[in-house]
Amino acid sequence: MTHIPLTSRHTPYKVPILAVRYARRFARFMESRGIGRRALLSGSGLEPSQLDNPDAFLTMEEVMAVVQQAQQLLGDELAPFQFGQQLDFPAHGLLGFALMSQQSQSKLTHMIVQYLRVGLPVMDMEVSSTSRNIHLHLRDTWDLGPVRPFVAKIYMGSIHSLASQVCRSMRFECDFSSGLAPTRWQAQARCAEFHFDSGSCQVIMPLTERMPVDSVDTSYVLARERSRQSEQPERVTEVVAQVREFVSRDPGRGTSLDAVARKLDISARSLRSRLAEAGESFRDIRNDIREAYATRYLRDTSMALDIIAEKVGFSDQAAFTRAYRSWTGHTPGEVRRLAQN
Structure with a gap:
């Protein structure tokens, strides 16, 4: 796929789509590596103060500029994977809810995919399974070009952070190269093996009937307690991000309130109510x-x-x-x- 220069990208790349809270977390991660906000945002057109606006969204053009700058400044292959691990998705109550109501690894995997699709609409994922394994295929829907490996590692780190709490082993296959020894990657991700220069970009997890609940009791308690503090604002923001994503991909007459509600598997009335809770309207x-x-x-x-x-x-x-x-x-x-x- 041909990479499109940032200066000549088409309209969809200029539509706000990613909640600024993720950029703010990334900025904090970069600061822990000694790289300040101003250096990180150089060339993106963003000002450091914009990351403090809780209602703001970044365009894909801005996201890609920031990632491109981070990739140049870091020079560390492990960094994006480590950032993905630190996104702390269990704090949103996702894991706790899955354990409480599903106790199925397959269902949890689909929940992980849905959550990442909403919160991080930069890459897409497809789920498939065999009699033994679940496969999460990462898809580049935005033509990420040279920053695609960096973004893929963020997703893989996030998947590992969630899935490792209920999965005893997993395999990461990457269709790009690495200059690091496999042992360096395995030290970063327990119970995982890494394979580079593969034919696809995917995570493979063994399929089991029931999750080992006894091994995740502590994680469940932490997720439940944290979610009590953050569930409301995160849930509201997620709905807004979802609606923005669907409309951005098709702003024509086919994308109505009813159509988006069907995609979210909720009623139009519920969607309207949730958007109102966020101070927004579909219109x-x-x-x-x-x-x-x-x-x-x-x-x-x-x-x-x-x-x-x-x-x-x-x-x-x-x-x-x-x-x-x-x-x-x-x-x-x-x-x-x-x-x-």
Whole structure:
């Protein structure tokens, strides 16, 4: 797959999609390695103060710029995996809930995948299984180019942090190289083996009927106690992130409140209620994303206005023009003329 330079990326890369709390955690991790926020954010267009806004989201363009800078500054193959391990997903109550209600490794694996898809929509995962193993395949849906191994290691570290508490062994297969001896990786991840230059990027875990509950009692208690303090804001943020992800991938007429609710396997009423709890509405989120798409199309392309209208979910150009003027105070034609001057 051809890597697209950051300066020429298409509109989806410019739509806010990743909750800033993950960037803030990454900044703290980098600071522990002696790399300050300003150095980390250099070239991304972000200011250090933006990481302190709890309601902010980063675009994929910004995420990739930050990761690219971190990769250059760190020079440490293990660092992204270690960061993934430190994301502390059990604190969100995920593991505790799985132990309490599922006690199934297969179901827990699907919960891990769902959680990572929502919280970190940078790579996607597919789950498959045989009679013996569960396979988590990492998919590059954003054309991450040279930063893909770095991002994949973050995901693998996160998966290890969760799954190692209920899985006695696992195998990491990476379709990229490593200059480190396998023993260095195994020392970082207990009960795991690593294989590089493989044909795919995946995590393989043995499939068992029941999880060894006795070995995770302590983890469950910690997860439950931590979740009491953080479940509400995290849950609210996750719903907003999910809706943003779905709308960003298709801002057209097909992405309605009902359609997104079906994808989340909840009722439209519940989705509306959860967004209201976060101080958001589906209409506002969709309009924000449509405005971002439309503005980029107007400024960066010569696409006809009726085509732009269709792409961002309007049945005709007149309806699009009225909506765009209500969002920005300008007509699409005015924005395009200003961009061409």
